[in-house]
Amino acid sequence: MRIAGMIKRVLREMLRDKRTIALMFIAPLFILTLIYFLFQSNVTTTATLAVRGVDSTLVSAVDTDHVTIKHDTSKQSADKVIRKHDYAGMLIQKGDKLTLTLANSDQTKSAVLKQSLQAAQIKLKTKAAASAIKREAAAIKKLQQALAAATRNPAVAAQTPAQPSQSKNYTVKTHYLYGSSDSTYFDTLLPIMMGFVVFFFVFLISGIALLKERTTGTLYRLLATPVKRGEIISGYLAGYGAFALVQTLLVVLYTIFVFKVQIIGSIWNVLLINILLAAVALTMGLFISTFASSEFQMMQFIPIVVIPQIFFSGIIPVSTMPNWLQAIAHIMPLYYGATSMSNVVEKGASLTSIAPSLLILLVFVAGFLMLNLITMRKYRNV
């Protein structure tokens, strides 16, 4: 009865606040669309590669849509050539030795070159296997060495043109965490962002709503009725949960029909994950709002409690992070939500396989619920 009254009120307040409604339902779609265009266009980056004295088999293997080959005949050093013509990199063959120098001022271009060289390597390998031509096998080895030497450089000299260097044969492996070699970064981002937008907006809106109740005195007035503190929180949970559900549906439908992205797993799992994420965001928002005395102060919590979560949500693969950073990831609710979401959307993970993560999200919800109940004691001692 009282919970129903709470829900009715929360819904009424929300529905009458047109701007907040717009923020909740239009902003996520806007952000996703922006990301779609930003990260989709990434694929069309082309890089210019200067070559000098390189075997024609190799050059033609490297030559793709993304790489423009320039033949260089000067005697200048790679550094000079790159600086002079603003190339992305230079590949020089001296006898049997290949040297790749990367400008590395634009890392996406360096990545394109490295990718192309790796692709060339694979191309030549398959050819070599088929025809067993020694010459090509040798070219692969040379290429591998050059690539290994160059890939080590960016870390050391990220800004200045990398110094040519040679080293032993490093094996260069490419891991595709999600999708395949032709999936774009957007495919990786989408499931993460689907969870994140819901998390972010529910956190913000519910937090500010409770904050407003606190500052206008309605929370105190409410607690002067026999309502249980749990009933207040439940009302919030259900009321804002309903909005989070609509928001999720909107995002999912938009993803499917506008981006034409296929969700491999079950839509129900997607909804379930987002509802749980929304519940964490809600209980966390309510709790955090205790420490804010104005909307502005609530905003100040965003860089502290929301932004860091993005970094650990899979945008940067967590498995490649140092151990201590991985440990931090494991205390971030969004890490569990986004990882499960990626697994469901891209790999069609089943409910049982994401269950452990969902359980952890539930633990977060329970924890924040307890904290909320405790902090509300401040207003009424029973």
Place this chain on the structure above:
Amino acid sequence: MTDTIQVHDLQQGYGKTIVLRDINLTVASGDILALIGPSGAGKTTLISTIMGMLKPKAGSVTVLDTTMPNRQILAKIGYMAQTDALYDVLTGRENLDFFGTMQGVTKAQMAERIPHAAGVVNLDDDLNKYVKDFSGGMKRRLSLAIALISDPPLLILDEPTVGIDPELRQQIWQELHKIADEGKTILLTTHVMEDAEEADHVMMIRNGEAIAQGTPAELTKQYQVATIEEVFLQAGRDQDAHRRND
């Protein structure tokens, strides 16, 4: 007649500061008690303690034969806060309906209670307006209507007459007397002396202490003055003199 409110040797404060000392108070059912005192005297703190929002630091509070704090008893208390705590984007009616529901009023009862409560404070015609379009006085009246919505045996009103015009004030007092005549108890705070004169009993609070207690007639007689206001001023002077002697 039983006592609706009993306060014994109450001491109350926030953190380490003591706001109320040695408060003893009984309000019989059907009685109207006015707590009168300057701002900062501790009236709101006393009310919060009686309602059980705050636990007494020392002493005891009993309301309707139940030791406070007690959540269930709040269903029997109609409360009007000192600052209007209303939902701006809801209409007057929706505010009444929401707080009524929280107070435990059923849907069937609501149909009759809302017009009655709104009638007492002359808000009948404005019930469908959003509260954000209300004037300060209208908000005050709506807050009072919310206190009345559950037709409770105990009304606790914190400065109910602030911002209310004299004509309506008189009308509200008529209603309060009617409610008291039905055997319901009313505890209110005020710093307006006219309110004190309407009450059955008066308790004067100053600097966290009860400086005078009794019916208005008893007090004016005891202090040998004509008005409650003069009683208050005299009692205040006595308190200061007493303190200097300490």
